[in-house]
Amino acid sequence: MKNFKTKCYVLLGMFAIFNGAIAQESEISEAKIISVINPLQSHNIQVGDVLSRKIILDVKAPYQLSLQTLPMKGVRHDDVELSQISITQSASKEGIQYNIDLRYQVFTAVFVPSVLQLPAEKFALTGGPQALSVNLPAWKFWFSPLAPKGMTKARENMHMQFKPTQIDLQQHKNKLIVFTGILIVGLLGLVYINADKRWLPFMNGAFAKAHRKLKKLPKNAEGEKQALSDMHQAFNQLHGSNLFANELNIFLTKHPAFVKLTKEIEAFFEQSNQALFAQKTQSGDQLMADLMVLSRRLRDCERGV
Incomplete structure (x- = not known):
């Protein structure tokens, strides 16, 4: 009896692994990220900066992107807020291609350079025989503070303002007069x-x-x-x-x-x-x-x- 239970557990485990493999294979074949465009600069990001990610997702029929499970505008992850999300789609015989535009804004109060990240996102797919999802990995960047730690009085660290250096335009005036004279004579x-x-x-x-x-x-x-x-x-x-x-x-x-x-x-x-x-x-x-x-x-x- 004990051996029978052990065999059953082994079979159930193998079945679970088999189902996971099938699901993973279905996910790869039925949905695919065509391209991911991350921000061009991954350093010297400061508070208030807006970072954009653009994803092109190709979903084969009968699956489609679940709009109800998309990340919500205003959600924060580690001082990074999703400020805007927009989706456009184009249908074909094979399925639907989604263009997802995500914009994040940085809100943090750290006073030392830190590594932050745009959060990983999970896009759920519905409409098929089983639920699938496509994962977008996180994107890390260096955050640079506006002021160093321990600075209490901004006035003491302010620099004097100077007027810009004036440019001598006399030689340009002389050339203009000469060229104008040549033009008139011509x-x-x-x-x-x-x-x-x-x-x-x-x-x-x-x-x-x-x-x-x-x-x-x-x-x-x-x-x-x-x-x-x-x-x-x-x-x-x-x-x-x-x-x-x-x-x-x-x-x-x-x-x-x-x-x-x-x-x-x-x-x-x-x-x-x-x-x-x-x-x-x-x-x-x-x-x-x-x-x-x-x-x-x-x-x-x-x-x-």
Whole structure:
């Protein structure tokens, strides 16, 4: 009889161990922590600091997380309080994935560096043939006190406040003035080079006037004749008398700024003779376009650009 009881106890113990093994195997297969994100810093934590843990838990069907057994907001463990808990979930055919966000705040009055920990948590699962749970281990950190032990009068340990050192801005002011001057000169230069108006000095030269007139002329036979006449008038004004093709060398000697456009000027006089005194060989639109380009380039030479 005694041997029979002993055998029964042995069998019951083996059965319990077998059930525990099955339960542990079910826990691993039916629920799994995908990731745990602990606080980045585990040292120099002070009173009032908030520490966050994020857990992603994957639970297979038909199990689901038991919301009734979750840790309660405001619960304290060793001077660490759970200040906030939030859960989001996404379902799939295989089961449910839970994103659990836990935030803890440190409340302790120790005056020496100490090792504290975010408490271990246990997440219960329901809905299956047996109850399962997933354990989240504790996370340890170093707590640093704000004041050392034995300090009774804070005023005696206070430091004098000093005004921040002033920065000498004079060199920056000088650079700003110089750069502003360069910017203004550059802008005036761009206006001087590209503008056609008369309100700036040295902008009302002979070819500047001719260029403005050409821009207003119609693109027809009368406009072409007037454009050629305006260009000749500009050459005559600079030359001091009527300028003919055989006098171009004298003109360029007196006005060397136009030497770089010698070929273009000679081509203009040839085009002018063909248009005014011979059979026209160039289309009106092309002639007006060429005169516009030439007048602008002559205007730039006139301005010394």
